[in-house]
Amino acid sequence: MNERYSRQILFNQIGAKGQKKLLDSSVLLVGCGALGASHAEMLARAGVGRIKIVDRDFVEFTNLQRQTLYAESDAKERLPKAIAARKRIAQINSEIEIEPIVADVNRSNIESLIADCDLVFDGTDNFQTRYLLNDACVKLSKTWIYGAAVSAYGATMTVIPNETPCLRCIFEEMPSAASAPTCDTAGVIMPIITTVSAVQVTEAIKILTGNYDKLHRSLMQIDVWANDWRKIKLGLPNSDCETCGHGNFAFLDDENQEFSTTLCGRDAVQILPPKPVQIDLRRLAERLKNVADVKQNEYLIRLNIDGFELTVFRDARAIVRGTDDVSAARSIYAKYVGS
Numbered sequence: 487m488n489e490r491y492s493r494q495i496l497f498n499q500i501g502a503k504g505q506k507k508l509l510d511s512s513v514l515l516v517g518c519g520a521l522g523a524s525h526a527e528m529l530a531r532a533g534v535g536r537i538k539i540v541d542r543d544f545v546e547f548t549n550l551q552r553q554t555l556y557a558e559s560d561a562k563e564r565l566p567k568a569i570a571a572r573k574r575i576a577q578i579n580s581e582i583e584i585e586p587i588v589a590d591v592n593r594s595n596i597e598s599l600i601a602d603c604d605l606v607f608d609g610t611d612n613f614q615t616r617y618l619l620n621d622a623c624v625k626l627s628k629t630w631i632y633g634a635a636v637s638a639y640g641a642t643m644t645v646i647p648n649e650t651p652c653l654r655c656i657f658e659e660m661p662s663a664a665s666a667p668t669c670d671t672a673g674v675i676m677p678i679i680t681t682v683s684a685v686q687v688t689e690a691i692k693i694l695t696g697n698y699d700k701l702h703r704s705l706m707q708i709d710v711w712a713n714d715w716r717k718i719k720l721g722l723p724n725s726d727c728e729t730c731g732h733g734n735f736a737f738l739d740d741e742n743q744e745f746s747t748t749l750c751g752r753d754a755v756q757i758l759p760p761k762p763v764q765i766d767l768r769r770l771a772e773r774l775k776n777v778a779d780v781k782q783n784e785y786l787i788r789l790n791i792d793g794f795e796l797t798v799f800r801d802a803r804a805i806v807r808g809t810d811d812v813s814a815a816r817s818i819y820a821k822y823v824g825s
């Protein structure tokens with residue numbers, strides 16, 4: 487074993503045997519924004535042998551405050567995050583394999599993305615992908631590690647299908663569009679990212695080295711600003727859970743559960759939420775006023791952001807003008823409306 491990992495091998499609970507297991511492991515990172523970049527760096531330094539990174543976004547200057555893998559040159563070149571991540575990780579650890587995939591994660595590709603991985607990380611910025619991930623991981627019996635962070639608050643939970651509760655055992659319904667703050671409207675500070683991702687990666691190292699008895703087995707909620715750390719102990723999976731109890735993988739199997747996107751006219755994409763919903767446009771406008779000049783009437787709000795024109799209607803439908811790339815439009819929606 488080369489000396490790179492010597493201090494980690496000295497840590498008794500990992501040892502040379504555990505290090506070998508890490509080098510033989512394969513993980514998937516779904517999303518390589520703030521949490522994902524932090525996962526990638528820690529896993530690469532720890533010597534996880536193969537890291538597959540899937541992300542649909544490009545590096546922007548607003549990312550640099552918290553997305554540790556990226557540099558100003560990446561933002562200037564607008565490099566895809568997965569590609570910029572590989573470039574940086576190759577400088578950190580050239581002995582492991584990094585597979586970058588620039589793509590939107592959806593029903594059509596999620597199962598093949600996770601099929602050959604030992605473990606899946608949630609580094610997404612939206613509920614839709616998280617519920618999809620939960621369905622796919624329960625279906626294929628893959629352990630995944632939920633993580634979320636906004637403002638100074640974060641949460642994480644490790645899901646071992648049929649052994650621990652899954653995401654839908656705990657949060658049965660996906661929150662509706664425009665109902666929750668996002669990092670791009672409410673802001674976020676880097677320490678909460680580091681904290682949540684550190685707990686996630688520690689769980690992964692325990693799992694990959696066979697230290698299952700040390701998992702925290704809870705829904706962990708942390709507010710680094712309010713100095714509040716909570717652990718809600720998890721029991722058994724809920725036998726009535728649609729996903730892990732009944733084996734109904736609606737997010738995976740039913741196209742009506744997905745946000746639909748259609749090209750409308752030249753250079754515009756329409757996004758339609760899966761369920762009819764009435765949103766409070768005034769509240770959404772209040773949130774967005776922090777980041778852009780918002781024009782509103784009783785039917786819609788409109789703003790120019792990141793080079794696009796975003797129009798959101800009362801039924802949570804939106805039109806993103808300035809692109810014909812549906813995944814770029816979905817990304818804008820997830821960031822500024824929230825899904």
Ligand SMILES: [Zn+2]
Pocket residue numbers: 651652653654655656723724727728729730731
């Ligand atoms: Zn469940």
